[in-house]
Amino acid sequence: MSTRDIHVFHEIAGWALYVEGQRDAISHYTTQQKAVAAGTAKAQREHVDIFVHPCHERRGTWIRHIHDLRDTD
Numbered sequence: 001m002s003t004r005d006i007h008v009f010h011e012i013a014g015w016a017l018y019v020e021g022q023r024d025a026i027s028h029y030t031t032q033q034k035a036v037a038a039g040t041a042k043a044q045r046e047h048v049d050i051f052v053h054p055c056h057e058r059r060g061t062w063i064r065h066i067h068d069l070r071d072t073d
Contacts, residue, residue, distance in 0.1 A: 003020070003048045003049070004019045004020050004021060004022075004046065004048055005019075005020045005043070005048045005049045005050065005051060006018070006019060006020075006039045006042055006043045006046075006048060006049070006050040006051070007019075007020060007039075007050075007051045007052075007053060008032070008035045008036055008039050008050065008051070008052040008053060009025075009053050010032070010053070010054075010055040011025075011028070013028065014028055014029055014030045014031065014035075015028070015029045015030075015031065015032050015034070015035035016028045016029070016035065017029075017035060017038060017039050017042070032052070036050070036052055039052075
């Protein structure tokens with residue numbers, strides 16, 4: 001069974017939570033602290049990991065990077 005890890009990304013209007021494998025954010029927050037708290041709670045409930053990405057790391061770039069890594073397996 002694949003895990004659906006939680007990812008926190010900075011966006012123009014604040015911070016967003018994404019579930020790995022889903023295109024759209026599941027929620028948005030005005031601060032990183034609120035996003036991390038919500039993401040941590042969700043990750044604990046679902047027994048998955050949470051990844052907080054730095055401000056300079058945009059979601060689209062990260063997704064392409066992950067796909068590139070998976071393609072080389």
